[in-house]
Amino acid sequence: MELVPWHWPALLLLLRLSPGIALVQPVEQGKEVWDYVTVRSNASMFWWLYYANNSCKNFTELPLIMWLQGGPGGSSTGFGNFEEIGPLDDELKPRKTTWLQSASLLFVDNPVGTGYSFVNQSDAYATNLDMVASDMLVLLQNFFDSRPEFKTIPFYIFSESYGGKMAAGISLELYKAIQKGSIKCNFAGVTLGDSWISPVDSVLSWGPYLYSMSLLDDRSLTELTKIGEKLLDAMNMGLYEWATQLWADAETLVEQDTDGVNFYNILNKNPPELAKKMSQEFTQHHLVRLDHRHVRQLHKDKLSALMNGPIKKKLGIIPDSVTWGEQASLVFKNMQKDFMKPVINIVDELLEAGINVTICNGQLDLIVDTMGQEAWLRKLKWPELTTFSQMKRKPLYVNPESYDTSAFYKSHKNLAFYWILKAGHMIPSDQGEMALKMMRMVTGQEMN
Template sequence: MYIKMWTTIFILFFVCLRVNAFFDWNLHELQGPMNNQTFLTPKNILKVTPLLAAEKNWKKARKEAKVKPFAGKVKSFAGFFTVNEGYESNMYFWYFLSEKATKKAPVILWLHGGPGQSSMMGLFEESGPYVIVNGQAVLRETSWTKYYNVLYIDNPIGAGFSYTKQSEGYSKTIDEAVDNLYEALRQFFKMFPEYKKNPFYVVGQSYGGKYIPVLANLIHEKNSENSTKINLKGMMIGCGCLDPVHQIAFADYLYEFGIIDRKGRTDVKSYETRSKNLLEAGYPLLAIAPLGLIGLKMVNAGFKYPLDIDNPHIDLSSYDEVEAFVTSDDVRKEIHVGNAEFHDKKMVLWYFKSDLLNSVSAELSKTLKLGYKVLMYAGQHDLVIPHEQTDKVIEHLEWDGAKKLVHSQPQPWYVDKELAGFSKSYANLQQVFVRKANHMIVRSQQKWMLDLLKKFISG
């Protein structure tokens, strides 16, 4: 009886969330990876790990990993770090040097969401030096690489070009994913030893934000154990999926914007209560099901993707253009991926399914207590993680400054005399509300977000 009930709810969830861009998967997709899973060995890829094994061989690794610019004089390196030899797990990276060419420029690690979406989307759609126009890479005016060294990693294993040869190589929890990520960073700084002392920041959005405090705490722990240290200074988390039990709060937001009526608000609140109760009872998988019913409300209101409250049919075709570009024969050769498969996020979702709604609030609280700078930003038009959900994350932090930040007065934030949003801060935590921004905040407000990044790092 219990199994039958569980299966019914599970199927309902997948049907409802088929059109939800945040969990873009269904029962058929989740069965597929397990029933038809194959492991192919990519050919003509560049693994830099063997080159780094020999002492001082990082020069050869860099020579092999160098990428010819697609436009301008962009200097970059790409390849694969082997993070688990037993499972033959490899993480793909693409690293861009600061165009200012200053030796002390901070290093930024970008982590995309999904979970399981390639960080190549962040590179080409949001913050990297290139943007795809008519199938060609052209220079982006608001690129972060103008001022900073930026590292993009396809995280976790199974995202983008990152791959494994065994099912055990896929991460099932945030901790497992972060262990692989740290190993990739360890090798990165071995490959680029001159950047070890540079300020290091981690930036991520949506589910990508969930890795950040866990990674920060692991870096802190490893720094106390190892002679080689990563000079972590801070992190930026955009529309982060951090503390679901407190972030499941859509009813009032949807009602205020007229997406649901009073009865709909009552319904959504009941779905939220069911989901929270299941989470608190220790059933994270079952807790996802009621969220599918909330997603269905958005679908019935005409939203193809609940990413932008002002644009129910937001155009995401540029993501397909990015995939077409990085998987074209000529580009594959230049970025050293050979014939490696460019994965969608189905496999990652399958293995992460029990961890999707777990909280990292305790980890974020610890990061703040350790004194690292943290900036949490949210978009005005985001339907996936509405801005008030960031408020709720902060309210429930086990950190002394949380209440003081909540009750502090927001200050206007201007970029070239234009109101970009509102900001408030206390101690080492800053919270920013970004006007006219959807779920892909950097993508929708590139100029403003570059300004915010520069102020955060210099402040």
């Protein structure tokens, strides 16, 4: 479905003055389209595309970026769009560091059931990475067939958190589909942001990281290390559900012994209401605790009100029976057997295939801390890894006049790594200018 974009300030004024008035469509520069794709008979996935809005270049001269959120169950069209890289923030004010100035942006609510996407049967939720990738390939085939103007434009997948794990699997299947000729697009690379590629490496690194930051003492470090040893045993035996419970136990210990450190930025604390809720639910199932920490926090009251109010009205095609974010917890629950499975081997396959792979991580992230990312990186079997590892990092600055180091990076052949300073899990939210610069570098629009 193609619609002329709203003029947001006018829309807000209209809603304030006349709450009951029917919405109209003023013309504005730029273009947006959105639609559903039935990826399976009982499952529909929602996508929302913004054409690049650059005063000097046509959208055909700029790349197309698909953004994938984490969770699983976090909404790309909501969180990634209004909280991180889209043209407007959650107050519908223009974002200075929107990626739309340098790329067309495709937000997809995946897996099915996430955001505005929905399933019609309880057994239709994705339960593993293979299903997630299969559904996405149906959507991408439909997207490129219906919007042929994007078939030759460089197409990049950018991701965050669990979205990185999904992006790795999707990228490999997309590459295979392109080789077979079933999908025609100019796939140019994938970026794994603070990504859940090897969960065990992340959890095992929490203790040393928090200890080095004075957030754990010797006693707490010892206790957390014991949980880590059990987790490693569970992984080695292929007992992934038990591993998931141990992951939850490790998080609970961290929360208690750090006085509520925030898993997405260690310089922050969890708000009192979340700490109270988590304390009350300590005795409940580990999936309930994990869901509250990693899915429901992406569906804040303010964002939910926006997505289920003005945005839903604007889009006009969301079924009345669908509430943004309502199925998120079920998406998360149905993926539980897949949570702890590593996908390092998939990253190896991507590199071997010559696909450009970029890894980026926020310095202050805990849930997927940089130490854990570096740990799984060392496990790659990529023949060029030794050369990559021996290279010296280069500092990055957001502008030539700045003396403040914003990041470090290095790249070799088709692998790059960005260490983003002063950023937590959501890099574009914490360091918008650096995230934008990184995106431009990854897509070849800017040099160091």
